[in-house]
């Protein structure tokens with residue numbers, strides 16, 4: 001097990017992370033009036049345009065933290081968080097809680113750009129097998145269409161001709177917002193595939209069913225930001241897909257709240273002997289594709305066991321956004337109507 005030696009690498013990062021509050025400063029209040037997260041299909045054109053405009057605003061606003069390597073825009077800072085945490089939040093127990101927290105980070109950032117509504121998500125079951133004809137890719141009231149030619153830059157819509165400076169992988173190369181749609185893969189975001197994932201009765205199996213099923217196939221169908229797992233959040237569409245992923249977890253939890261609102265398991269960091277499980281060759285394949293985080297990234301990377309006693313993820317685990325919003329524990333995000341969070345998917 002190389003975990004201990006790897007953990008030592010994060011000592012410098014932990015110093016940065018522990019300087020931030022370990023918990024939200026206000027005690028969570030009761031959730032009495034949850035915000036409604038609606039599917040893109042079900043919101044008004046006016047609300048679609050407001051949401052897209054606020055995303056575009058973040059892509060064109062300067063960075064604020066003066067901390068995150070390579071970040072030039074506020075959007076870059078959001079993408080950087082995903083890059084910095086990539087080896088902690090994919091194929092690990094943290095995948096679902098961290099991405100739930102990450103959606104909240106987006107929500108708070110959108111407030112800076114005047115967006116006050118609930119964030120929407122994309123009910124991909126309605127477009128399974130035919131992503132390319134979805135209304136979500138509308139050039140006026142959507143995210144723009146599929147890229148073409150070298151670079152696969154989004155050809156139209158609010159994100160055409162915009163640049164992301166974080167990625168691919170652990171590098172920092174300015175690229176256009178890009179994606180490429182493949183309908184065949186999108187079939188596996190359909191209801192029967194979602195149901196297969198949600199039929200599992202313990203967290204680890206449900207997590208794997210969601211991760212390796214509709215989550216991964218959705219990514220393959222969209223190939224956002226060169227299809228790069230580490231920095232795919234450069235495309236604002238990422239958060240619509242991950243709202244869908246978060247809804248799957250929430251739906252699974254709702255089937256047995258007594259057990260599943262506190263059920264967490266898995267590692268808090270990728271086992272370096274295994275690595276990204278979607279690549280059969282493991283971490284060596286992944287490293288060959290995207291490299292490894294360099295010293296400047298490691299210097300700001302929180303301890304993967306922050307709040308835990310070792311490599312096993314617990315409810316006490318502290319998730320960081322490196323100061324964009326206060327840190328939160330896994331326990332804080334277990335219940336989407338628990339107080340720290342207060343929303344529901346409809």
Ligand SMILES: [Cu+2]
Pocket residue numbers: 082089090099229
């Ligand atoms: Cu991710």
